[in-house]
Amino acid sequence: xxxxxxPLISVRELSKRFILRKKRxxxxxxxxxxxxxxxxEVSFDIARGELVGYIGPNGAGKSTTVKIxxxxxxxxxxxxxxxxxxxxxxxxxxxRRIGVVFGQRMQLWWDVPxxxxxxxxKEIYRIPEKSYRERLGELTEALDLSGLLRTPLRQxxxxxxxxxxxxxxLLHRPELLFxxxxxxxxxxxxxxxxxxxxxxxxxxxxxxxxLTTHDMEDIAALCPRVMVLGHGRKLYDGTLQTxxxxxxxxxxxxxxxxxxxxxxxxxxxxxxxxxxxxxxLCYRPETLPTGELLSLxxxxxxxxxxxxxxxxxxxxxxxxxxxMDL
Amino acid sequence: xxxxxxxFRMRLRMETHYRGAVLGGILCQIFFGLIxxxxxxxxxxxxxxxxxxxxxxAYVWLQQAFFRMLLSSDADLMDKIRxxxxxxxxxxxxxxxxxxxxxxxxxxxxxxxxxxIPMLVFxxxxxxxxxxxxxxxxxxxxxxxxxxxxGLMCVCAMENIxxxxxxxxxxxxxxxxxMNLAMMILCGNVLxxxxxxxxxQRVLALLPYAQMLDAPIRLYTGEYGPERAGEVLLIQAxxxxxxxxxxxxxxxxxxxxLLVQGG
Numbered sequence: 001x002x003x004x005x006x007p008l009i010s011v012r013e014l015s016k017r018f019i020l021r022k023k024r025x026x027x028x029x030x031x032x033x034x035x036x037x038x039x040x041e042v043s044f045d046i047a048r049g050e051l052v053g054y055i056g057p058n059g060a061g062k063s064t065t066v067k068i069x070x071x072x073x074x075x076x077x078x079x080x081x082x083x084x085x086x087x088x089x090x091x092x093x094x095x096r097r098i099g100v101v102f103g104q105r106m107q108l109w110w111d112v113p114x115x116x117x118x119x120x121x122k123e124i125y126r127i128p129e130k131s132y133r134e135r136l137g138e139l140t141e142a143l144d145l146s147g148l149l150r151t152p153l154r155q156x157x158x159x160x161x162x163x164x165x166x167x168x169x170l171l172h173r174p175e176l177l178f179x180x181x182x183x184x185x186x187x188x189x190x191x192x193x194x195x196x197x198x199x200x201x202x203x204x205x206x207x208x209x210x211l212t213t214h215d216m217e218d219i220a221a222l223c224p225r226v227m228v229l230g231h232g233r234k235l236y237d238g239t240l241q242t243x244x245x246x247x248x249x250x251x252x253x254x255x256x257x258x259x260x261x262x263x264x265x266x267x268x269x270x271x272x273x274x275x276x277x278x279x280x281l282c283y284r285p286e287t288l289p290t291g292e293l294l295s296l297x298x299x300x301x302x303x304x305x306x307x308x309x310x311x312x313x314x315x316x317x318x319x320x321x322x323x324m325d326l
Numbered sequence: 327x328x329x330x331x332x333x334f335r336m337r338l339r340m341e342t343h344y345r346g347a348v349l350g351g352i353l354c355q356i357f358f359g360l361i362x363x364x365x366x367x368x369x370x371x372x373x374x375x376x377x378x379x380x381x382x383x384a385y386v387w388l389q390q391a392f393f394r395m396l397l398s399s400d401a402d403l404m405d406k407i408r409x410x411x412x413x414x415x416x417x418x419x420x421x422x423x424x425x426x427x428x429x430x431x432x433x434x435x436x437x438x439x440x441x442x443i444p445m446l447v448f449x450x451x452x453x454x455x456x457x458x459x460x461x462x463x464x465x466x467x468x469x470x471x472x473x474x475x476x477g478l479m480c481v482c483a484m485e486n487i488x489x490x491x492x493x494x495x496x497x498x499x500x501x502x503x504x505m506n507l508a509m510m511i512l513c514g515n516v517l518x519x520x521x522x523x524x525x526x527q528r529v530l531a532l533l534p535y536a537q538m539l540d541a542p543i544r545l546y547t548g549e550y551g552p553e554r555a556g557e558v559l560l561i562q563a564x565x566x567x568x569x570x571x572x573x574x575x576x577x578x579x580x581x582x583x584l585l586v587q588g589g
Contacts, residue, residue: 070417074582092419100417107414110402112340123332124418 007045008176008208009069014042014078016064038064040232041078048175049206051198053223053240055213057321060229062212066178069210070100083176096125099174103181106161107168108153114164115149118171125172132171139167142197159190166194170201177201179211183218195221216313228320235324247316247323251290253308254280255297262301266293278305329420330428337432341440348440351394355445359390363456366521377520380459381547385518387449387458388543391442395434395478396509396538398485403429404498407489416581423577426489427570431482462548469555473542476562480537483569484509490576514540520549534569537562 016039021032038061046052054062067073068080071087071094080087085094108117122132140146143163153161162182169177179198183191199222201207211223219226219240226243228236236243255264256278264279266272271282283293290308297303366382369375375382398404403426406412415422449458461467488505492498510516512535519530519540530536541558544550550558 067413072413072416095417096419098417100414102411102413105409105411105413107411109336109340111343112336116336116339120329120332120336124329124420126328 005048008048008050009044009046009082009210010080011045011065011069012043012079014065014068014075014080015039016061016068016073016075037232039068039075042229042232042234043078044227044234044237046208046210048208049202050225051202051209051211051223053211053213053219053226054229055216055219055226055317056229056235058214061232062229063180065229066100066180066210066212070098070178071095096172097174098176098178099169099172100178101166101169101180101182103162103179103184106153106165108161108164110154111152113150113152114145114168117153118149118168121168121171127172131173135171135173136167139170142200143167144193159186159193162186162190162194163197166197173205175205175207177207177209179209179213181213182211183213183215191215191218198222216317220313228324230321230324243320244313244316247320248310249284249286250282250311250316250319251285251308252280252282252311253290253293253306254278255303256305257300258302258304264297264300266296282311330424333425334428334432337429338436341433341436348437351437351441352444355390355393355441356448359387359445359449360456362386362390366518367455375521377549379455381520381549382518383456384459384547385514385520385543387446388546389513389515389518389539391445391449392438392474392539393515394437394441395481396513396515397506398430398488398498398502399437400430400433403489404492404502407492407498408496412493422581423486423574427482427486430485431478434478434481459547461546463552465552465555466545466548469550469552469559470542470546473545473555473559473562474539476559476566477538477542480534480562480566480569483566483573484534484538486573487569487576490573490580493580509535509538512536513538514543520544532561534565537565 015037018036018038020034020036042061042065054065056062064073068075069082069087071091074088083094083097087094108114109120118136121127127135140149143166145160145163145167148156148160148164153164156164166182183194186194195218198209198211202209209222211218213219224239226236226238226240227234228243254275260277264272264281266281267288270288273280294306297306363383363386366386367379370379370382406415415425418425446458451457461470484505488498488501491501495501512519512530512533514520514536519527519536522530531540541550541562545552545555545558
């Protein structure tokens with residue numbers, strides 16, 4: 001298929017609201033209802049083979065989007081076509097072609113070896129025996145699960161469990177993969193392994209991936225394209241670099257002097273904090289070039305150590321959410 | 327179909343893993359069986375009833391042996407609803423009603439066989455007047471077995487309805503307590519239905535609860551003669567069918583108004 005093929009996922013003006021019943025007010029006869037607008041006219045396209053990050057603060061509507069795209073929820077308005085189907089209408093034939101990982105929930109059986117859970121998935125998705133064996137072999141190798149197939153889920157660490165869950169979601173070779181916070185709670189090694197695996201799967205099979213996460217390192221490592229959602233609206237759709245470029249103007253400098261009593265004198269508007277042995281300060285190179293900063297710092301005394309770093313990615317995202325008023 | 331069979335097999339196998347629970351269940355049910363039989367013996371000594379005592383003792387033992395069939399006990403399934411892990415099952419190419427029906431049935435079947443068979447052996451070994459009597463006739467046993475199977479199907483249908491309600495309330499405890507209370511009394515587990523006043527029995531015997539264990543037990547003891555077997559099985563089948571239809575429609579409606587909470 002060529003580049004101009006129709007997008008694998010096409011979402012138009014998708015809306016979803018939830019009606020929650022509030023606790024009854026004292027003295028009131030009926031419980032009041034509260035409407036929460038989880039998604040407001042969200043539109044986007046995703047082409048086959050793309051790796052797209054989907055970010056936004058808690059409660060932005062990310063998981064709602066994933067649940068609609070995986071056929072679990074029915075939206076109130078808008079259109080979705082994914083793999084050429086409407087998820088909530090042609091659910092059974094559609095869900096055969098997708099894989100879903102909910103990082104906070106479990107699909108594998110708790111008390112039985114994971115291999116038994118996989119066998120059940122094989123029957124559920126009617127995977128032919130040969131294809132199942134090949135795929136299981138490939139996935140156990142890529143996810144480093146070979147020693148764990150006979151282990152019940154309850155005996156696994158969180159990292160092992162997530163790898164096992166991911167394997168379960170990919171056995172039926174989905175062309176479209178939804179990952180809802182897959183790295184939540186994982187240690188650094190497991191996170192890196194998971195990212196490597198997702199890259200491998202995407203490159204090898206052109207599996208399309210939509211990844212929601214709060215871990216910006218995940219996005220930076222995996223997703224050339226990122227969408228930002230807030231209060232149910234799509235706020236940004238483009239590369240991570242462009243997005244961060246808007247917020248990447250601050251630098252953090254840490255300075256340590258030879259003597260403890262040296263106090264730098266800096267112009268207004270520069271945040272200075274005392275750290276254990278020196279100072280940490282935030283500045284914008286556009287208003288205060290780094291060279292000028294350096295000479296100001298040197299006036300206070302001989303510098304022993306100086307580091308200048310771009311701002312932490314999480315800090316940038318927090319600034320961005322604040323600026324977007326989320 | 328293979329997916330449903332596969333989950334059935336898996337749940338059967340899983341049930342055999344909990345040996346401690348099986349042993350505990352057997353001891354507990356034997357204890358209750360002995361107490362109830364002793365209680366009804368005392369009752370009969372004071373004021374003999376029309377029904378032969380051997381039937382009452384058989385009723386008690388069969389109820390206790392298949393106790394596991396009655397109460398809902400698949401905690402994993404309820405947890406799935408409570409925690410939202412059910413989201414995974416909702417995005418499978420499956421009919422969830424059938425999938426859960428198969429799972430519940432396997433659990434009840436294996437659970438009650440593992441407990442029931444040793445218990446029935448125990449009850450047969452008890453001295454006369456305390457234990458389980460032989461079936462009224464070979465035909466009675468032959469009629470009781472399919473009735474027991476239909477009873478199992480009826481319980482599973484009922485439990486799936488409880489599940490469907492749990493999906494609305496998100497906490498199984500309220501509805502389960504209510505359903506279990508109704509189940510224990512109207513099934514004849516607390517007091518054999520045969521000991522209720524005759525006019526009550528005419529109504530009780532028509533309720534869905536009486537189709538679960540009461541009908542097969544009465545066929546076993548000959549309370550319902552073999553000539554009535556067809557009629558009894560028919561009532562059971564009608565109730566089972568009706569409960570399955572009701573449960574499946576509740577599940578379909580649940581899917582439409584579903585809300586999976588939390589990120």
